[in-house]
Amino acid sequence: KQDCRLHYVLTAINIANNAGNIIKDCYHQVKTVSTKDCATDLVTDTDKLVEKLIFSSLKTEFPSHKFIGEESVSNGESSELSLEPTWIVDPIDGTTNFVHRNPYVAVSIGLVINKKSEVGVVYAPILNDLYVAVKNEGAYLNGQRLKILNPPSCLSNALIAFEWGADRDSNVLALKSRNLLDIMQKHQVRGMRSTGSAALNMCMIACSSLDLYFEWGPHCWDMAASNLMVEEAGGFNTTTLGCDFDLMGRTIISAACKNIIEEIVPTLTQIPTRRDDE
Numbered sequence: 001k002q003d004c005r006l007h008y009v010l011t012a013i014n015i016a017n018n019a020g021n022i023i024k025d026c027y028h029q030v031k032t033v034s035t036k037d038c039a040t041d042l043v044t045d046t047d048k049l050v051e052k053l054i055f056s057s058l059k060t061e062f063p064s065h066k067f068i069g070e071e072s073v074s075n076g077e078s079s080e081l082s083l084e085p086t087w088i089v090d091p092i093d094g095t096t097n098f099v100h101r102n103p104y105v106a107v108s109i110g111l112v113i114n115k116k117s118e119v120g121v122v123y124a125p126i127l128n129d130l131y132v133a134v135k136n137e138g139a140y141l142n143g144q145r146l147k148i149l150n151p152p153s154c155l156s157n158a159l160i161a162f163e164w165g166a167d168r169d170s171n172v173l174a175l176k177s178r179n180l181l182d183i184m185q186k187h188q189v190r191g192m193r194s195t196g197s198a199a200l201n202m203c204m205i206a207c208s209s210l211d212l213y214f215e216w217g218p219h220c221w222d223m224a225a226s227n228l229m230v231e232e233a234g235g236f237n238t239t240t241l242g243c244d245f246d247l248m249g250r251t252i253i254s255a256a257c258k259n260i261i262e263e264i265v266p267t268l269t270q271i272p273t274r275r276d277d278e
């Protein structure tokens with residue numbers, strides 16, 4: 001099992017590096033942009049190219065495994081998760097950032113077995129940050145072990161993150177705004193950030209640069225690698241209801257410690273969100 005996992009993680013790192021090189025090459029160029037579900041849900045030719053490269057490399061190495069990828073699903077492929085080993089891939093998490101040459105972009109490759117993340121690799125090629133996590137073996141940033149330090153005693157001592165996502169439906173926007181206002185007013189948090197990458201928000205929890213991140217709307221490919229980064233660094237993932245983390249559920253709270261999750265949950269007004277496996 002050890003040998004297998006070493007093979008999985010080394011392969012994923014190698015593929016993430018190759019994918020990152022393509023992203024670096026295209027980063028300053030003019031992108032060919034199209035839209036998916038709505039005008040603010042972007043995809044570029046690079047997302048498609050990188051996903052193709054990642055999948056062809058993974059399929060050569062692990063032909064019996066299953067695969068779920070952001071761009072394949074938007075082309076009509078299934079996102080149903082079975083108990084089989086499944087590679088869940090986001091070729092560019094932070095596509096809008098990529099289009100606008102904002103450096104918070106990442107390749108995310110997660111291996112999920114029995115519906116639990118076993119290996120996670122998140123590579124931010126412009127920032128030169130490689131995050132790697134293996135179940136029960138720890139999380140690492142550029143080879144340095146990550147351990148969450150000095151988690152905040154309460155939300156008023158916390159730096160937190162939230163993402164708007166792509167949905168511009170006015171009811172959804174109103175509920176998201178209401179949540180932000182309620183949190184600011186009730187908990188007086190020190191700051192509220194939005195990096196534009198769900199995976200990197202979660203990696204930043206793991207390296208103690210953020211204390212909590214929450215969102216309605218991220219997909220399994222945004223979280224399949226990074227949820228393990230958070231857990232292996234000593235943090236916690238739940239749904240926005242504070243229940244057990246649900247990879248396909250499309251809601252997330254990631255945090256440095258449990259107490260701030262318990263503090264934020266009663267403040268949140270829930271937003272109906274369609275699951276990835278529905």
Ligand code: IPD
Nearest residue numbers: 093094095163165196197198218
């Ligand atoms: C999105 C980004 C964004 C988050 C969305 C994600 P994409 O991923 O992570 O920050 O708000 O929920 O879907 O589309 O750039 O791969």
